[in-house]
Every structure is written in structure tokens, then in C-alpha cells.
């Protein structure tokens with residue numbers, strides 16, 4: 040970071056000089072400790088390291104091997120913002136998204152618009168999220184897929200619908216439909232899904248309106264943002280002994296005191312230091328699990344196609360690494376990708392009636 044002198048007209052000379060010294064000192068320090076930022080190293084990777092799928096570290100501090108890509112289109116989904124190249128995940132996550140898209144379509148949701156999952160090898164991102172680093176997080180829009188295939192340009196530019204009023208932090212009632220509740224309930228129904236992050240207004244809407252079975256509300260966690268999408272987080276998967284799980288959510292529905300806090304002034308106080316760099320902007324390889332260096336150094340998969348999920352519940356050859364064994368060699372094709380073990384368990388019945396089904400004519404590839 041440098042300070043532009045031209046952007047500081049009218050400053051008193053001594054201040055300008057002082058700033059110049061600070062800037063020079065900063066540059067000198069940068070030159071001495073020229074550790075590359077982990078986000079630049081991981082952000083530059085266009086393809087995954089082909090190995091058995093394995094997550095290293097924590098959701099906000101880690102990386103992964105064996106990433107597979109979610110295809111740009113499926114029967115019931117479309118990938119948004121494709122230029123970011125964040126449609127990569129642990130095979131279980133990718134299979135789970137496919138399963139959710141099918142189950143949600145059967146429930147009447149017109150198809151999923153998929154936001155960011157992970158970079159090909161995970162790691163901190165150049166922009167945006169703190170988490171999404173180990174292939175086990177995915178953002179899904181609360182806007183249903185339209186009745187036609189979006190063009191690439193539309194996928195980059197179409198705006199999402201903000202579901203929450205940013206002053207009251209309450210859901211906009213004219214936008215919230217029973218099918219939104221149904222979609223979140225369906226996503227929460229899978230045993231792999233440990234948490235679903237939503238805006239506090241959305242959590243409150245669910246707390247206020249869900250009747251009957253409320254046990255799934257435990258997984259719905261209020262968080263800043265997440266007003267146009269929800270964020271699915273699955274647990275550490277088999278074959279990832281170095282993956283750090285998150286503590287379990289409390290057993291209750293989370294509709295009491297912890298939710299009330301979000302409707303006080305405290306969580307919304309302006310950031311006193313908005314320009315302070317974020318953790319992901321500062322992380323070097325030294326801050327990540329040591330295996331992430333290995334992950335970074337592995338050769339690329341042959342092509343994105345070779346490591347794109349084939350879907351339909353067709354199993355991919357399983358190959359889970361031994362705990363603490365050295366990572367397996369790169370194979371260069373999809374043969375070494377592990378099976379999505381739990382993503383095809385039977386779909387439970389969910390009893391919220393929904394208005395309509397997607398017309399069958401509009402089917403992607």
C-alpha cells in the first residue's frame with residue numbers, strides 16, 4: 040500500500056513529509072518481509088491439485104485438494120459470477136448442491152442460482168469472504184432461477200434481490216415466500232449440513248413463522264450480510280484428518296436471546312477502522328496449515344473438464360487417503376476423485392405446501 044502525495048493537497052508540509060517517511064518505511068518493511076500473500080498465491084490458481092479430496096485447516100484458514108467443479112448449468116441450477124472461478128468444492132459439497140437442486144425442484148423451487156463456493160484449491164480469496172477456504176462452504180441465492188438460461192453476461196451482471204430492509208433488519212414481507220422457508224428447511228435437512236448462515240432478519244422471519252418441526256432452526260445461524268443468499272456449511276468429510284471442525288450449534292432453535300442481540304444497536308455500530316486490512320488480506324503461507332504449501336505446489340489437473348462433477352449420483356471412484364499419510368500422487372484425471380459418500384441419502388419428506396413447479400420445458404444441459 041502506498042500513499043499518494045497528490046491525493047493530499049493542502050496538507051501542511053511537515054505532515055506531508057511525515058507521511059512520506061511513513062510511506063517509505065512501509066515500503067522498506069515490505070521489501071524486507073516480501074512474503075507473498077496467500078490470497079495472491081491461491082487466487083492465481085486456475086485449476087485444482089488433483090489428489091484425493093482432503094480439506095486442511097479451518098473454514099477461514101485452510102485449503103484443499105481434490106476439488107471438483109460444479110458444471111455451469113445443471114437440470115436445476117445455474118452458476119452465477121462465473122468469471123470469479125469459484126465453482127470449486129470438495130466432491131461431497133458439489134454432490135450436495137446437485138442433490139439440493141433436485142430436491143428443491145421437486146419441492147417447487149424453480150432452480151438454484153449458485154454463488155461462490157471455493158477457489159480451485161481453496162485458500163483465502165482475493166476479494167469477499169473470510170471463509171470458503173476448504174471446499175465446504177457454498178453460497179446460494181435466495182432469488183429463484185429464471186425460466187430461461189442466463190447468458191454469461193447476465194450471470195456476471197444480474198443483481199440479486201435484497202430480502203432484508205437494511206434499516207430495520209427485518210425481512211421485506213412482500214418478497215418472502217413460503218418457498219424460501221421450504222428451501223432453507225430442505226438445505227438444513229441433510230446430515231452433512233452443519234450450519235446455514237442467513238441475515239438475522241431471515242432467522243427472525245423463520246423463528247416467527249415456522250410451525251410444527253422446528254428442530255432444523257438450530258442449524259440456521261444469523262450473521263451479517265447474507266441478505267440475498269444463504270450460506271451452506273458442511274462438516275469435515277471422511278479422509279480429512281487435518282480438517283478442523285466447528286463447534287456444534289446449541290440444541291435449541293436459536294430464537295431467544297442470541298437472536299434478540301441482533302436487533303439491538305450493538306452489532307450495527309459503524310466500524311471504527313473501516314480501512315484496516317482484513318485477515319485474509321494479510322495471511323501468508325505461514326498462517327495456513329503447512330500442507331497448504333504442498334497443495335499449492337501440486338501440478339494442475341489436465342483441464343477444468345477433467346475435474347468437473349459428472350453428477351446424477353453416479354459415483355466417482357473412491358480413494359480416501361490414510362490418516363497422516365503423505366498426500367497421494369497427482370493422477371491428472373477424474374479417476375482419483377473420491378466418492379461423495381453421504382450426498383445421496385434418501386430425501387426426507389418436508390411438509391410445506393408450495394405454489395407451483397418449474398415448467399418442464401426449461402431444462403439446462
Ligand SMILES: [Zn+2]
Nearest residue numbers: 168177178270
Ligand atoms: Zn458465504
